[in-house]
Amino acid sequence: MRYPQFIKKGATIGLCAPSLGCNIEPYATRLSSAIKHFENLGFKVVETPHTRNNKKMESSDAKTRAMEFMSLYLNPDVDYIFSVGGGEIMVEILPYLDFDKLRDVPPKFFQGYSDNTNLTYTLTTHLDIATVYGPNFPEFGMSDWHESLKGNLKFMLGEKLTVNSFDKYEVDNLRKQRGKYLSSYNLTCQTNWINLSGEEEIQLSGRLIGGCLDILISLCGTKFDKTKEFIEKYQDDGIIWYLESCDLGVPGIIRALWQLKNAGWFKNASGFIIGRPLNKESVFDIDYKEAFYRHLKDLNVPVVIDADFGHVPPSFYIVSGALCKIKSKDSKGSIKYILE
Missing domain, CATH: 3.40.50.10740 (Murein tetrapeptidase LD-carboxypeptidase, N-terminal domain)
Structure with missing residues (x-):
């Protein structure tokens, strides 16, 4: 790298x-x-x-x-x-x-x-x-x-x-209102990292790759898709996928994960960290947490969701391609980047 x-x-x-x-x-x-x-x-x-x-x-x-x-x-x-x-x-x-x-x-x-x-x-x-x-x-x-x-x-x-989870996040964006364009975030909701399988603590290490699910599904299978080469080259590190979503709702998230998994993208995965989704409304009796659990559970790797990145601010930076150590415990978490 x-x-x-x-x-x-x-x-x-x-x-x-x-x-x-x-x-x-x-x-x-x-x-x-x-x-x-x-x-x-x-x-x-x-x-x-x-x-x-x-x-x-x-x-x-x-x-x-x-x-x-x-x-x-x-x-x-x-x-x-x-x-x-x-x-x-x-x-x-x-x-x-x-x-x-x-x-x-x-x-x-x-x-x-x-x-x-x-x-x-x-x-x-x-x-x-x-x-x-x-x-x-x-x-x-x-x-x-x-x-x-x-x-x-x-x-x-x-x-x-190193980045750490923040105390609160924004749901109602007031910064689009005239006179408030330069305001800071409207932080009203408590940050709550979730270990998807109920683990008391998750500690992960590996190499980060990922992005916005809405976009990744467009790249999948095209001549610009070099995922398999990447995950084979760095398989000994273990691949940690960071994913978040914008327009995709619960059905779209389910279909996207199914597509990427069946395209072989999640081979060599050692874990997942999922950013807060922008569209988290439940559909029928399935919420966004179950949407991720549905297609990641059989990979038998740790999954952390509602982390502080993506379309729901505040968002910390992710060094894509870097080695990292992730810790998630008591609804909070951190990522340490290792540039090797």
């Missing part, structure tokens, strides 16, 4: 929009605010031409979006890359990426989540480059950073390689 260098104050952060751009509120205001925050901290921030564009669910056509990402990755003056947003159709950029060129330059961290799974997952499985599954750049626009964002910055600087 190739690990990019951490950055220092004065480094250049590159912003791109491989899916949606930030041309509407609250994202436009948050993006501008996030840039000011990082500039005030001593960083330089550069944007590709279409970060603030959006038409027909994309910041630009697929080839342009791919080339703008490539331009940042191949630019030796750019030290860390953020996506400015998720979206729906980032998958269309994959045919335009030149993986050989990306392989031949020094690696750098790319960070994003949700639709950005199309990049975080493929860069790691195709090129053995660690990526960061974590908040998109506009999240850093809030006036007073939550500890999740402060910790993310410390990781970027190489100062923090």
